Amino acid sequence: MDSPSVAIVILNWNGKKHLEQFLPSIFRTTYSNVQIVVADNGSTDDSISFLNSNYPSIKLLKSPVNEGFAKGYNTALRQVDADYYVLLNSDVEVTPGWLEPMVSLLENDRNIAACQPKLLDYRTRKTFEYAGGAGGWLDAFGYPFCKGRIFDDCEEDRGQYDSCEPIFWASGAALFIRPEVFHHAGGFDPFFFAHQEEIDLCWRIQLMGYKVFSCPYSVVYHVGGGTLPKGNERKVFLNFRNNLVMLSKNLPWPQKIWKIPLRILLDAVSAWKNLLLLREPHYFWAVLKAHGAWVAWIIYHRKESIFPPTTSGPLEGFYHGNIAWEHFIQGKKLFTEIVHSKK
DSSP states (O other): OOOOOEEEEEEESSOHHHHHHHHHHHHTOOOSSEEEEEEEESOOSSHHHHHHHHOTTSEEEEESSOOHHHHHHHHHHTTOOOSEEEEEOTTEEEOTTSHHHHHHHHHSOTTEEEEEEEEEETTTSSBBOTTTTTOEEEETTSOEEETTEETTEEOBOSSTTOSOOEESBOOTTEEEEOHHHHHHTTSSOGGGOSSSHHHHHHHHHHHTTOEEEEEEEEEEEEOOOSSSOTTOHHHHHHHHHHHHHHHHHHSOHHHHHHHHHHHHHHHHHHHHHHHHTSOOHHHHHHHHHHHHHHHHHHHHTHHHHOOOOSOOOOOTTEESSOHHIIIIITOOOSHHHHHTTOO
């Protein structure tokens, strides 16, 4: 019997340097039934001419405009036929046998809809990478964190998270997913444009009754921050806006009523701290604009984005406490210090 087909889909926007650097590792993938797709998101550099000259075997999808991560992938994946998708950032170096463990995991359990490999930092090779670590979790107030990363503190990989386990969300930097579930869930919410769209999608996938898993037997190395670097005003705006939208969409109504106002208060504390103590006015204004954009979403877009849940069961990878309190006030920096003490 033939192995399931896998499409590695890379969304590219002015990323010729990353394609040049990291495509060779993808071509060393040992899994046989694979196709490589680059979806160009309105690039203005010479990415397309580079691909045509050096990688003619790659399937190239071209968009005339930059639709962002969310809508860009939605558009591209409607044109890709495979048993599994891997959404892969262009700044990721893969290891030769990275696909086999993820294919095996999902082939052996039809209830697992998506998974991610272990993401390590490309530069150090020994620490977990910010964007996904060994699998994403979410706390009660919408703060995302990872096995191996709490806020900006990334742990050294010592094999402490090397078991396949349920998680809340799989990183969009290397997201392995069943196409039928991706499309049935409605894909990424295009309003998000970029940042946290994969968390929102995985939340909806769990509400559909499926599971999301970590698969640390698969290892990749991620550069991170290739499009918008950490602290960028646009990045701050998107993260804060999209997080409030995600909570508004997916939380049960009794929890929305008190958790969202408290989250807004916590956002305000963060904004004022960055303005008064760190002298970062751009951060303050980005948070303020994010709150205004969230109000606009409620008025103009809310009904377009609501996804009706089909299950009310418990969510995996959900921490019922507040990691901001645990981390900044109590000084806990390790995932196991927080999660194992109180789930």
